[in-house]
Amino acid sequence: MTTRNLDALFHPRSIALVGASNRTGTVGALVARNLFEGGFEGPILTVNPKERAIRSSLNYAAVADLPIEVDLAVVAALPDAVPQVIAELGKKGCRAAVVLPAGFGPGERTFSPEVRQQMLDAARPALLRIIGPNGLGFISTRGHINASLAHLMPARGDVAFVSQSDSMTAAMLDWAHARGFGFSHAISLGDKADVDFGDMLDYLALDNTTRAILLYVESVTDARKFMSAGRIAARAKPVIVIKAGRSAAGAKAALSHTGVLAGSDLVFDAAFRRAGMLRVHELRELFEAVTTLSAGIRLAGDRLAVLSNGGGPGVAAVDALEGIAGRIGTLTPETVATLDKLLPTAPSFANPVDIRADANAARYTEALTALLADKGSDAVLVLNCPTAVSDSTQTAEALIALLETRQRAPVLTCWLGEAGAATARRRFASRRIPTYETPEEAVRAFGHLVSYQRNQTLLMETPPARTFDEPDRAKARALVEKVLKEGRSALSEFEAKAVLAAYDIPVVDTRVAASPEEAGRLAAEIGGPVVVKVLSHDLTHKSDVGGVRLDLRGSAAVEEACRAIIASVAEKRPQARVEGFTVQAMIRRPNAQELIAGIAYDTTFGPVVLFGQGGTAVEVIGDRAVALPPLNGVLAREMIERTRVSRLLAGYRDHPPADMEAIASTLVKIGELLADLPQIAELDINPLLADENGVIALDARIVVHEARVEGTERFAIKPYPAGQERILDLTDGSTVRLRPIRPEDEPGLVEVVHRSDPQDVRMRFLGSVKDFPHLMAARLSQIDYDREMAYVAVEESGDICGVVRIIADPDDEAAEYAIMVRSDMKGKGLGYRLMTEILTHARKRGLSKVFGDVLRENGPMLHLAEDLGFKVGPSSDDPTVMRVVLDLAAEARRAPLEVAPAPAGP
Structure with a gap:
C-alpha cells in the first residue's frame, strides 16, 4: 500500500485535461465544464489536437506542448491511446491521473489486460498514480476540483465517499444533494488498475478535512492491503461500508460443510468486522450511521434504556431491538426509587420508562439524569410524542442544556411527528446530538453504535502466530x-483425526x-x-x-x-x-451440543475459520460465524457469541453451561493448524460435541492441495510476530525489551514525544511539532507487519523509550526508515541498537535498499548513518535535508562484514 504522489490528486498545483472538447454531449466537453466551473484556483490546461481553445481557454495540441508541469491530469482518450498519453504526462512531471472513458459506448470503455498493463508500465518511471480507468472520476470540494462525469458538484462537507461503481457514485451524489449532505471528497475507483481501496483508506486516514469515510465495495483486489489500510483508517475515524452482492455463489464447489457454509458475503462481513468498520445495507442507513458515529458516543455495553412520554413509542422501540445488536436494559432499584418520586401516583417504573403525556421539560431532565446514572444501561433513547399539554421544543432545549454539561453522553433522541418536531430535531442536529424521526430508526442507530464498538474492540486484537504449546x-x-x-485430495476420517x-x-x-x-x-x-x-x-x-x-x-x-x-x-x-x-x-453426553468447526478458503481473503451449530442438518440450520485467522481467545469467544447456538451453550434449565474455554481454544488451535499446514484447504469437525466437561471431535474431514505459499502468507491479516521479541543490552549496562509495535502502544508513542526535547522532536519529524495528534499516533501504532515493520524499546516500567520503523515501497524493493529515541535515553547506544535491529529485519525481508531523510543540522544521526554504512548525499527537493541510503543489494553481493561495536550515540 502507498500514498505516494496521491497529494498530486488531492492538492494539485495545476491540472491538465487530455481529450478536452467543445462538442456538446461528449465526455471531453462534460469534464471540461465540470473542471472549469468547479472553482479550482490553479491553472487548468487542455489538450486536443483539433481545437484552438476550450471554453475560451487556450488549448494545446499535444501533452509535450504544455508550457508548465502539471500535477494532475484527467484523461479522456480511447483505451489504446492511453498508455502513450500516460508516458507523455510522466515526462511532463505529472504525478497523478484520472483515466475516464473516451465515450459512453462499450468500445470506448474496454481496457484489455494488455492495454491496462501497458498503461501501468508507462506510469511506472514517473511513479504516476492512476485513478480508474472507467470510473466516474474524482471530486474534492475542499480543493474545488471536479474531475468527473458527475451531473453536479456536491456540497462541501467532511465525509469522504469512495466507490467502485460509477453509477452508484452518481446516485449517491444525487441522493446526498437532495438532503443537503456534503462531502470532502468523492472518488470513483472504476477498474482499480492502480489506486484501490487500500490506497484511498491509507490516505484518507490522515486527511484532516475528512471526519468519516464511506465505502461502496463490490470486490477487493489485495486483501492484506485492504485489511491493513482499513484497520489504520478505522482507528482514526468511522469507516462505514456497503458491500454489493450478498449471495454465496461459488461455494457449491466446496467438498466440505465449511466450504459450503462460508459464503463470500459472510467472509466480507467478517473482514469488515475485524477491520473495525461498520457494515450497513442501504443508502439511507449509510447516512444515518455517519450521523450517529460522528457524534463521538462510546458505549460500555449493549443495554438500552428507553424514556418516553407515551407507552406506544416505547414499546415500538423495545420491539425494534429484536434482531439487532443490542438489548433492553434493567433498571436498578435506586433508579426505580428516583423515578417513583417523579410520579408518586404511577405504578413502579420499568424499562421502557413512561413518564406520561403531560411530561414537561423538568420531568424529562430529571428522568434522563436518573437513567444516565443507572448501572443497568449503557445508553438512553429519549422519545417525545407531540401533545397539547407540553411544549416539545422547550423539552428539547432543556435536554440540550443538560447534555452540554455531559459531553458525549450516550443519548439518542427521537421527536416524533413533523410540524412540531422539526424544530427540535434541527436543534439536536446542530449540537451533534443524534436524532431520528421514528423509534425504529433510533434503535437501528443504537445497533450501529453497539456493532461499531464491538468491531473497534476486535480491531485492537493482534493475536500471535502461536499461543499454545508446540504441536506435533x-x-x-x-x-x-x-x-x-x-x-x-482428502484425508480419511482416521487420518484427519490424527492431524x-x-x-x-x-x-x-x-x-x-x-x-x-x-x-x-x-x-x-x-x-x-x-x-x-x-x-x-x-x-x-x-x-x-x-x-x-x-x-x-x-x-x-x-x-x-x-x-x-x-x-x-x-x-x-x-x-x-x-x-x-x-x-x-459410542460417546454419550446427554448435555452436549453438536457443533461444527473448521476451515474454508475464500478466493479474496484466503483461509477462514468457521464455527456454528453442527449435525447432519448443518447446512439447513445455517447457524454459523466466520472469522479471519489468526485467532486468540477474545476473537474466538466473540465468534462463538455471534451464533444462535451460543445461547444453548450458555446453559438452560437443567443443562449446565458448556466449557466455553475449551470451545474457544479449539478454534484458536484450528487457526494455528492453518498457519503451519498451508496444504489444508478445507476442514470439517462435525460434530464437535461440547458440554461442561469440554469438547471432543466425533468426525473430521480434511481437504488438501499442494501449497503455493507459506501458511501465514495466505492470511489476510499477518499474525503479530511474537518471535521477534528480545532483550537489548545498552552501553551503560542497562537493558530494554525490544518487540514489534502493537495498536495499544498509541498512548506510549504520544508520551515519547511529550517527554522529548522539542529540538529532538523537530529532528525526527523534519520540522516543528507542537502536538502529536491521535490520528498520527494511531496510524503509526497500527501496522500490517508485512510491508511495514516497527520495533519499540520498552523499559522495565513498561514505558516506551524508543521506536524505529521501515516502510517498503509498492514494489517491495526499497524501504524508508524513521527512528526516534526519547531525549533522556540518548547517549546509551539505543539508537544504534534500534537501527541494527531494523536493518537486520530489512535484510531478512530481501529489500534492496533502505533510505531516510535527515535534517542537515542533525549531525548525530548523519554520523550514525555513516557508521552503519549509509551513503550521505543532498536531497533533491530540500537543501536543508540530506538523503542517506544503504544499498543492501550491493552489500549482499560482497562478503559479509563483521558488525562494528555500538558507539555512544543517539
Missing part, C-alpha cells in the same frame, strides 16, 4: 504429505477395519456400544449414503451393520469404493 507439527505434516503423494490430535484437539479413539469381520473384532476390544462408519475416499458426506450406524452392541451387530453399509453405498453411490470401516466408542 512433524506428525501432522507427514500425514498431509503422504496423502498428497498418493494423489488424493487434529497432533494439535491437542480432543478426538474420539477411532480404529480402522478392512472387513466386517475385523470391525466386529475391534468392536469387541473396545467394549460397549460402538459407532461404525464407511471408509471411502470417494464419499464426502457418509450419512448421505447410509454410511453411519450408531449404538451397535456386539460383534454380530457390527458385522451386520457393515454389510448393510456396503449394500447402501452400492445402491446410492455404485461408483464409490468401500475401502473399509472405522469403529469408535
Whole structure:
C-alpha cells in the first residue's frame, strides 16, 4: 500500500485535461465544464489536437506542448491511446491521473489486460498514480476540483465517499444533494488498475478535512492491503461500508460443510468486522450511521434504556431491538426509587420508562439524569410524542442544556411527528446530538453504535502466530504429505483425526477395519456400544449414503451393520469404493451440543475459520460465524457469541453451561493448524460435541492441495510476530525489551514525544511539532507487519523509550526508515541498537535498499548513518535535508562484514 504522489490528486498545483472538447454531449466537453466551473484556483490546461481553445481557454495540441508541469491530469482518450498519453504526462512531471472513458459506448470503455498493463508500465518511471480507468472520476470540494462525469458538484462537507461503481457514485451524489449532505471528497475507483481501496483508506486516514469515510465495495483486489489500510483508517475515524452482492455463489464447489457454509458475503462481513468498520445495507442507513458515529458516543455495553412520554413509542422501540445488536436494559432499584418520586401516583417504573403525556421539560431532565446514572444501561433513547399539554421544543432545549454539561453522553433522541418536531430535531442536529424521526430508526442507530464498538474492540486484537504449546507439527505434516503423494485430495476420517490430535484437539479413539469381520473384532476390544462408519475416499458426506450406524452392541451387530453399509453405498453411490470401516466408542453426553468447526478458503481473503451449530442438518440450520485467522481467545469467544447456538451453550434449565474455554481454544488451535499446514484447504469437525466437561471431535474431514505459499502468507491479516521479541543490552549496562509495535502502544508513542526535547522532536519529524495528534499516533501504532515493520524499546516500567520503523515501497524493493529515541535515553547506544535491529529485519525481508531523510543540522544521526554504512548525499527537493541510503543489494553481493561495536550515540 502507498500514498505516494496521491497529494498530486488531492492538492494539485495545476491540472491538465487530455481529450478536452467543445462538442456538446461528449465526455471531453462534460469534464471540461465540470473542471472549469468547479472553482479550482490553479491553472487548468487542455489538450486536443483539433481545437484552438476550450471554453475560451487556450488549448494545446499535444501533452509535450504544455508550457508548465502539471500535477494532475484527467484523461479522456480511447483505451489504446492511453498508455502513450500516460508516458507523455510522466515526462511532463505529472504525478497523478484520472483515466475516464473516451465515450459512453462499450468500445470506448474496454481496457484489455494488455492495454491496462501497458498503461501501468508507462506510469511506472514517473511513479504516476492512476485513478480508474472507467470510473466516474474524482471530486474534492475542499480543493474545488471536479474531475468527473458527475451531473453536479456536491456540497462541501467532511465525509469522504469512495466507490467502485460509477453509477452508484452518481446516485449517491444525487441522493446526498437532495438532503443537503456534503462531502470532502468523492472518488470513483472504476477498474482499480492502480489506486484501490487500500490506497484511498491509507490516505484518507490522515486527511484532516475528512471526519468519516464511506465505502461502496463490490470486490477487493489485495486483501492484506485492504485489511491493513482499513484497520489504520478505522482507528482514526468511522469507516462505514456497503458491500454489493450478498449471495454465496461459488461455494457449491466446496467438498466440505465449511466450504459450503462460508459464503463470500459472510467472509466480507467478517473482514469488515475485524477491520473495525461498520457494515450497513442501504443508502439511507449509510447516512444515518455517519450521523450517529460522528457524534463521538462510546458505549460500555449493549443495554438500552428507553424514556418516553407515551407507552406506544416505547414499546415500538423495545420491539425494534429484536434482531439487532443490542438489548433492553434493567433498571436498578435506586433508579426505580428516583423515578417513583417523579410520579408518586404511577405504578413502579420499568424499562421502557413512561413518564406520561403531560411530561414537561423538568420531568424529562430529571428522568434522563436518573437513567444516565443507572448501572443497568449503557445508553438512553429519549422519545417525545407531540401533545397539547407540553411544549416539545422547550423539552428539547432543556435536554440540550443538560447534555452540554455531559459531553458525549450516550443519548439518542427521537421527536416524533413533523410540524412540531422539526424544530427540535434541527436543534439536536446542530449540537451533534443524534436524532431520528421514528423509534425504529433510533434503535437501528443504537445497533450501529453497539456493532461499531464491538468491531473497534476486535480491531485492537493482534493475536500471535502461536499461543499454545508446540504441536506435533512433524506428525501432522507427514500425514498431509503422504496423502498428497498418493494423489488424493482428502484425508480419511482416521487420518484427519490424527492431524487434529497432533494439535491437542480432543478426538474420539477411532480404529480402522478392512472387513466386517475385523470391525466386529475391534468392536469387541473396545467394549460397549460402538459407532461404525464407511471408509471411502470417494464419499464426502457418509450419512448421505447410509454410511453411519450408531449404538451397535456386539460383534454380530457390527458385522451386520457393515454389510448393510456396503449394500447402501452400492445402491446410492455404485461408483464409490468401500475401502473399509472405522469403529469408535459410542460417546454419550446427554448435555452436549453438536457443533461444527473448521476451515474454508475464500478466493479474496484466503483461509477462514468457521464455527456454528453442527449435525447432519448443518447446512439447513445455517447457524454459523466466520472469522479471519489468526485467532486468540477474545476473537474466538466473540465468534462463538455471534451464533444462535451460543445461547444453548450458555446453559438452560437443567443443562449446565458448556466449557466455553475449551470451545474457544479449539478454534484458536484450528487457526494455528492453518498457519503451519498451508496444504489444508478445507476442514470439517462435525460434530464437535461440547458440554461442561469440554469438547471432543466425533468426525473430521480434511481437504488438501499442494501449497503455493507459506501458511501465514495466505492470511489476510499477518499474525503479530511474537518471535521477534528480545532483550537489548545498552552501553551503560542497562537493558530494554525490544518487540514489534502493537495498536495499544498509541498512548506510549504520544508520551515519547511529550517527554522529548522539542529540538529532538523537530529532528525526527523534519520540522516543528507542537502536538502529536491521535490520528498520527494511531496510524503509526497500527501496522500490517508485512510491508511495514516497527520495533519499540520498552523499559522495565513498561514505558516506551524508543521506536524505529521501515516502510517498503509498492514494489517491495526499497524501504524508508524513521527512528526516534526519547531525549533522556540518548547517549546509551539505543539508537544504534534500534537501527541494527531494523536493518537486520530489512535484510531478512530481501529489500534492496533502505533510505531516510535527515535534517542537515542533525549531525548525530548523519554520523550514525555513516557508521552503519549509509551513503550521505543532498536531497533533491530540500537543501536543508540530506538523503542517506544503504544499498543492501550491493552489500549482499560482497562478503559479509563483521558488525562494528555500538558507539555512544543517539
